[in-house]
Amino acid sequence: MRICLVGGGTAAACLVMALARALGSRDVDLVIVEPSDRLWRGSAYRMDRDEIVVNAPASMMTLVPDDPGHAQRWLAREDGNGAPRPWTQEVFPPRHAYGRYLEESLSQTLEGLTAAGWRVTWLRRRAVSAASDGDKAVVGLDDGGSIRCDHAVLCVGNPSGYDPYELAGHPSYIPRPYPVASALGSVHPSASVAVIGCGLTAVDTVLGLRAQRHQGRITLLSRHGILAAVRRPRQAGRPAVLTPQAVRKRLESPSPPLRWEEVAALAREEALLAGATPGQIAAELSIADWGVRRLRRQLADRAHVQDIDWLQVTTWALITTVHDWWPALAPSDRRRFFRRYHRLWASFTSPMPAATARTLLEMADSGQLHILRGLEDVTSADQGFVVRAHDRAMRADVVICAATAASAARPAAPAGAQELTDSLIRNGSAQHHPDGGLRVEPETGRLLGQGGRPQQSLLALGHLTSGTHYYISGIPMLVWRSEAIAKTLTTGTPTSAAPTPPNLLAP
Template identity: 40%
Template sequence: MSRGFSIGIVGGGAAAVCLIDALARARGGPGSVTVFEPSPDLWRGRAYQVDTETLRVNATPDDMSVRAGDPGHFERWLAARDRATGGPAEFDPWSGVRFAPRTVYGEYLEQTAAAALADLRRQGWQVNLIGEPVTAADRGPDEVVLRSGRGGVRSFDHVVLCVGGDRPQDGYGLAGAAGFVADPYPVLGRLRQIDADDHVAVLGSGLTAVDIVLSLAAQGHRGPISLLSRRGVLPGVRQRPIPFELRHFTTERLRSLARRRRHLSIDDLGALMRAEFRDAGADLDAAMADLAALGREDPVARLRRQLGDVDSPAMGQRILQRAVPETGPDVWPLLRPRDQAEVLRSHYRTTMSLCCPMPPGSAAALLRMFDSGQLANRSGLRSITVRPDARFDALTGTDAAVTADTVVNAVNAAEDRIPAAARPLVDSLVHGRAADRHPYGGLHLERATSRLTVDGRPDPRLYGLGNIGAGALFFTWGVPSLVDRSVDIVAAILDHSAELDAARAADVLVST
């Protein structure tokens, strides 16, 4: 690649770190890489910004490594940090697993990005960090032109959109109300304003809601806390890890089946999963019955039961919690459209419960608060209104109003999966026929390369990584997914650059 090539990366969070690390290890180029990120939380993103150590990642260290093919990368970094700081390593008392504070994981992202960029410079790459948002993009014949917030215009051979996720949506129109916390992060700043005796209503019952409850408890909150949501489903509880490898429900097996047919059915997946359970001596019917009870079983009783099963030798939940996020990104694009619609309509919350279980220590802390009466979980949320005295009335499924002094927003981001700050950029791509919106959110992507597609045709110069591919790939959360997609993107960019160099070399030969 004698001419070199340029890569523009829009966004500087965890996805960008995975991409840059994969690029540095690919030993391609040299060329130039430019990262656009206006936030002061460069490399950390919204999830891993500087905050209280009460907030912890919900995955084991091997699932948090940004280094492809090296699941011990983050764990070794943690050990080195322990030696440097002299701080003791804290392990979950229920599972014996270390769930690092998210702010510490942010340090890991910062240092890994710095090391990868230094490696790229040693390889001859030019590195640019631009503290501006990208507001528009134009797809030219041989380049992508990005326009940034202060009027800058830069052209690139390849562009990767790593725009991250959005903030919680205000589904009840509470913006501007004095006691409404629209975005809880960073909790050190946003929750400190809450009076210790306030009745706090938390909108949602997922992992963000768990963060808020545990953070309030850590800062000594004395008042009642109510989780308010439509279904009242709490996150699952992660069990103590038992080493095993998937044998049937694997990416390789799915791709082999996909080569023989256009789509896979739910029955195809069921057969593979049944074989997986059979070989592990696990009961698939029992596991399916447990999932079917989600939403019907009392959430606190389910939490208590799952906490009690942390050390269970039964492999059913472990297989599902491993298979769904690991193989799911390759399953989703192969499903028939009607099956995708059914998953989104009927099984989305179940899938989230499998993919995103909480640490057992978090579950134990919640259970203590439920048992003490300080914490309540109320489903069937229908409305929230602001009272004349500036407090809030929430109407739940029991028709009983919950009156709260403060409301903290912990609901999911907007369903289109494109953050508000990135919408002008995405709109410019769509209007320029360089991208297509996906009906399930984000943009259409090619599964194998993460290239943006228009009318089904992949563009070798434009890529999406993370939430922006949610509709096309569905499983865009989690570091392992970001790492896998990053490797695919880097390989696709290097292949395309090699093709361009070969074509230019052939043109030179012909002209001489």
Template identity: 40%
Template sequence: MSRGISIGVVGGGAAAVCLIDALARSTGEPGRLTVFEPSPHLWRGRAYQVDTEILRVNSTPDDMSVRAGDPGHFARWLKARDRITGIAQGVDRLSGARFPPRTVYGEYLEQSAHEALRGLRRDGWRVDIIGGAVTAADRLSGHVLLHTRRGRARAFDYVVLNVGGDGPKDMYGLSGAPGFIADPYPVAGKLRDIDDHDEVAVIGSGLTAVDVVLALAAQGHRGRISLLSRRGVLPGVRQRPASFSLRHLVPERVAELALSGDGVSIESLATVLRAEFRDAGADLDTVVHDMLRVDLEEPVDRLRRQIDEVDSPNMGLRILQRAVPETGPDIWPLLREEQKVRLLRAHYRTIMSMCCPMPPSSASVLLDLVRSDQLEMFSGLQDITPAADAGFDVIAADGTRFHADRVVNAVNASEGRIPRDAQPLVTSLIRTRAASRHPHGGVQLARATSRLTRNGRPDPRLYGLGNIAAGALFFTFGIPSLVDRSQDIVAAIREHAGTVGHARGGAEAAA
């Protein structure tokens, strides 16, 4: 058995695949890798589980590669799959871009994980996959002890927490009410029992809500569908891809700002942003105007306008969609607290709607349903309650009241909210002061290494990846972000291991 380092990975979704791929391509002494994943969606996570092929990824293949430095990895895999199936799925009829089914992307994640694990085993790693939940952790001298629900404890030199995102929150206390669907995934199973003529109310207006509407339309639903939310902000519509590179909104420029006398401020960032837009011949004021009028523009009008702008030559929106995930995690930790609070309160949902857009063909289906009077959108949702006889009573802000036969909960989970199943684990770390909650979600960690911080100091043995880092890094859930952070984590582990040595290869004990 290898006598190198031991790494425990808590969570086996897409983030774990990015991490394992990075580890398989790193150099250094082999060791022991253990992945804990209690769900049946190993490597796929909640987002890419087996489901209807109607649901698409919302990014093009070059933004979905799990391999650092190889943006064509997923595209090549797709081409190989196309040759076998004889079908190129997910080509958008409006933009010509490709948005493959999410269930197909899940296949890619599975195969990428298996390939990386085979490589690790060839290099001498011992690999274990444990289908159980980690319920607690102890930070001991020189290692981290993970406890599972079955009462066993395993010690590791390094632990990476990538516990994923949470499901929809029941905002109106409808759990258990007949006709209420608390979590719509997988839609192929959860929506199957909805009668074709039922009037369906969908709580939410984000990407999950869009999924529900698309799935209902695909299964031939003929009853009225109502999208209900507090703000009525739909995801933006992705424009036709264009090739470009950021020149000013890059980590190096942000580092220069941080070292300057004035530091990083909203004003200094605006100067850099204007330079980026100027060099691309883009109009920053147009993008800012769109952000500020989100709550003033009717959702349907905004949807129609953005579909018309799919082929827009203005690069502004494309620049924003590239800069937020690529440079956002570098900028966010450097902002003052009052600036973070102002951005989160005033613009977070708007920025996410613009930077996590839906494919144009999905937007087109929504607009067709609106034109046929089958789909209606309501903002300012006030309340939903079970009706006295059956179904639900809905009250909107303008006083509109109507009845719904079924209610589907499609509220996007708050980024950085610790998933319910991971709460005991995170609570145990916080209780023993091995970790601390971030005021904006998730836990505190260091930007450069993704190490959890203890009393403000990075812990070289504990790491966070994905949504658990949302409060600290702002944007953490896109595949490119997961790939970048995985590289940071593997490099940090390798560097630390090289300085302290791990001849015993981790400890293991029965608790």
């Protein structure tokens, strides 16, 4: 079997590990098409400051779903400086350390596969086209060559360069803050900095500025002013109402089409069953509770988490069922979800460590960090920028974009892969999804071509599938979807009935 992976970042790393488990004893020719000079780390786990840490427990970051301690054991070894790095429920390692885990795990796995007879080739080329050819796939390269294979899996990463206010080219505009060690190095210590966004990227931006002893005012700006939530202590509760089995049974019934209100009602029932009060649910869903006040409340609330935490149980219930209910929702329901709940979803599913939250609160209490909601516009001025929010104007010396658009407003692929996706659309092997990315068969990851027919030899993993799946962020989801794709390539059958790995996806 010949498999071509288009892309060599973190998604591809997760898929290689899954393929090794599923196809380890088979005769496999694996071709990796990746133009950069380094494999597996992607953009998130490259060398950077120690202050930029992963934001999840070790069991959620393992590359081996049947072995929750795999990443923990690797990091517990002495690093190059002779000191073990802690990774607990409260202390998280630097992202670059996790990047080394990715590289070393993949190196060891590929060595074993090569010894077992696999042929592994890394082509430092850019894929510019792909198409079905009978029961095969053909991937075209930028040097004019091509690869004919049984299966091509597109793992091209996330688009970057989101520029909502068209500020690109301004000398004091930073379109992406990673890696913070170099991206933020030119910011003067006394500069007034405006950061567009309130999610984890914005939080990393603040931590990066603080690490280089920034003294000037820092303002986080967004429409809602809702920061990434504060990660709660790990607990033992499990969903009982909103489960994959219950959602699939509902979708198989002759009842009317599933609506978002029905999913929300099940989530509310789950929360109440796990011990939530109506007031607690209302507080977390209220966009009137925002900024520093919300951060302070969430830090205080986590001190009272019991063995069963309603917020974690409910978040887990939504995460482990979203791949079933999201594709079933009507377009009008999905648009309503984007407008009202997208920011809250991102907050709960991508929380920050409590130690990070305490740092932000300390900076806010000192008067250095501010959060402003109702962002309307950012324009360049004679010196710096003018930011407008709720009829209020403020000036900033530097603007940093740490926000990403909702899937539907983003391009289907990174700039370097746009030619590739355009070719798939032109030759009928793929369709754009109205909510972002390309249409895929939910269970298998196969691209849907003209007329909605699954392409047996063309699949996608990661951001390209975000319109179909909505939530595909982070290692746990990449590992889970990689398992589904590996099973598809092994058996040719869908994996919708496969149970979700509980230890991997639990918040």
